[in-house]
Amino acid sequence: MSDNLISRRNVIKGAAAATAASALAPLASAVESPGFRRMTQSPNDKLVLGLIGCGGMGASNMRSLMEFNDVEVAALCDVDANRIPGDFKTVKDKYGKDPAVYGDYRRILDRKDIDAVIVGSPDHWHALHFIHSCEAGKDSYCEKPLSHNLVETVSMAGAQQRFKRVVQVGTWQRSSKEFTDAINYIRAGKLGKVVKCHCWISDSFRAGRQKPVDPPKGLDYDAWVGPARFEPYQQNRCHWNWRWFWNYGGGMTTDWGVHMMDIALLGMSKGQNLVMPKHVSAYGGKWSILDDDRTAPDLTEAIYHFEDPHPWVLQWSVGRGEPGKPGHCTEFWSEDGKVLRVWRGGWLILGADGKEIPKTEYAGVGNHWRNFVDCVKSREMPRSDLRSVAQTTAVCHLANIALNSGRQVEWDNANWDIKTREAKSVEQYKRSYRKPYRLPMYSPA
Numbered sequence: 001m002s003d004n005l006i007s008r009r010n011v012i013k014g015a016a017a018a019t020a021a022s023a024l025a026p027l028a029s030a031v032e033s034p035g036f037r038r039m040t041q042s043p044n045d046k047l048v049l050g051l052i053g054c055g056g057m058g059a060s061n062m063r064s065l066m067e068f069n070d071v072e073v074a075a076l077c078d079v080d081a082n083r084i085p086g087d088f089k090t091v092k093d094k095y096g097k098d099p100a101v102y103g104d105y106r107r108i109l110d111r112k113d114i115d116a117v118i119v120g121s122p123d124h125w126h127a128l129h130f131i132h133s134c135e136a137g138k139d140s141y142c143e144k145p146l147s148h149n150l151v152e153t154v155s156m157a158g159a160q161q162r163f164k165r166v167v168q169v170g171t172w173q174r175s176s177k178e179f180t181d182a183i184n185y186i187r188a189g190k191l192g193k194v195v196k197c198h199c200w201i202s203d204s205f206r207a208g209r210q211k212p213v214d215p216p217k218g219l220d221y222d223a224w225v226g227p228a229r230f231e232p233y234q235q236n237r238c239h240w241n242w243r244w245f246w247n248y249g250g251g252m253t254t255d256w257g258v259h260m261m262d263i264a265l266l267g268m269s270k271g272q273n274l275v276m277p278k279h280v281s282a283y284g285g286k287w288s289i290l291d292d293d294r295t296a297p298d299l300t301e302a303i304y305h306f307e308d309p310h311p312w313v314l315q316w317s318v319g320r321g322e323p324g325k326p327g328h329c330t331e332f333w334s335e336d337g338k339v340l341r342v343w344r345g346g347w348l349i350l351g352a353d354g355k356e357i358p359k360t361e362y363a364g365v366g367n368h369w370r371n372f373v374d375c376v377k378s379r380e381m382p383r384s385d386l387r388s389v390a391q392t393t394a395v396c397h398l399a400n401i402a403l404n405s406g407r408q409v410e411w412d413n414a415n416w417d418i419k420t421r422e423a424k425s426v427e428q429y430k431r432s433y434r435k436p437y438r439l440p441m442y443s444p445a
């Protein structure tokens with residue numbers, strides 16, 4: 001079933017070409033394309049999709065998108081053949097025909113009949129999957145957090161801009177009513193002047209101890225590792241578990257920070273162009289979960305200082321959570337002691353006396369996945385536009401950069417970079433790609 005074409009020769013060819021133009025699509029036509037050119041723009045035209053990364057959240061997104069009559073899934077890709085059959089059946093049952101199956105995502109990008117891709121791979125692969133998709137003229141529904149490190153994030157924002165792609169990121173809380181109500185309430189000034197936000201995620205995940213073994217049959221493990229540092233296969237750092245390892249992700253600070261800090265940043269901003277911090281400091285480590293292979297910290301406290309729209313601080317906490325409160329949360333604190341608390345499934349406002357204050361209901365914004373399809377057709381900016389979520393992702397990486405460099409990090413907003421040169425040596429700023437992989441660099445204006 002799988003067609004594992006990520007041979008050394010193919011990747012060198014693709015990556016080298018990507019720096020100049022691309023082996024995958026003619027650069028000029030992608031730039032000139034208004035997008036979705038293949039369609040005649042009738043409302044009944046089908047958006048044809050390919051999925052990169054099966055079995056997990058990518059498949060969940062695919063199922064959400066398959067609910068719409070104007071969407072069709074034509075191709076599935078995974079480097080692990082064992083992850084494909086479930087999604088294959090879902091697609092076949094729905095459309096009555098077999099989707100194409102690939103082991104190399106570039107075969108999806110080669111296809112002119114595919115308009116857009118779902119990027120559902122682990123974080124260490126997002127930058128290449130996404131940037132190569134842009135170069136091939138594909139729009140995308142790209143999972144969060146956008147990237148493994150800051151430099152990848154910046155290049156992704158640059159590629160989106162360069163190739164004029166419509167991109168919805170999987171930060172679906174932006175379409176969920178409790179969060180949009182809370183953001184509307186804050187933006188309307190109803191809580192008063194907000195001087196602090198506190199966001200957190202509870203994390204007590206244990207990966208356990210394992211010894212390297214042979215990868216399971218059907219998994220092209222070398223392709224799974226991709227641009228990351230090569231480590232021998234262990235099940236506890238492969239599918240789904242990778243998020244607790246620095247080599248593949250940023251721990252809970254990127255995995256959940258991008259959801260919860262996104263809400264704080266949106267509340268403090270006027271629109272999708274987010275307010276960005278001036279400085280961040282962070283402390284923490286792998287302090288509680290000791291006899292375990294995970295490398296990402298089980299405790300992180302980061303403090304960000306903002307000057308926009310007025311001085312305020314953002315506190316980000318990864319740890320054991322707060323007893324009696326939701327395990328994940330965003331809180332807005334007003335200068336006079338009121339707190340607005342929002343989490344998946346609810347929100348409330350507390351007065352300085354601890355008593356609940358009545359809320360205001362606002363109109364919802366509609367389905368996140370439908371918003372993607374509509375925006376691909378209209379070429380409007382989706383609710384979780386990549387550039388905006390790149391700002392949130394950068395905020396998350398800043399905490400990890402501060403933590404691992406031991407420096408207070410200063411953000412250079414005009415240049416999408418950090419001013420703190422000493423902090424640039426950590427992998428959360430930039431990583432060396434394992435040969436022959438190579439990150440194409442694009443700069444956002």
Ligand SMILES: NC(=O)c1ccc[n+]([C@@H]2O[C@H](COP(=O)([O-])OP(=O)(O)OC[C@H]3O[C@@H](n4cnc5c(N)ncnc54)[C@H](O)[C@@H]3O)[C@@H](O)[C@H]2O)c1
Nearest residue numbers: 053054056057078079080083120121143144145170239240
């Ligand atoms: N938006 C959300 O609420 C939400 C929830 C969960 C996960 N996610 C995100 O979704 C992404 C996937 O997470 P997951 O938990 O489903 O991971 P997972 O490990 O369960 O699934 C990822 C799949 O991608 C495949 N893959 C790896 N490299 C590939 C390559 N080069 N080409 C094609 N396929 C490749 C893997 O083999 C695996 O089947 C992550 O970025 C994660 O942060 C988002």
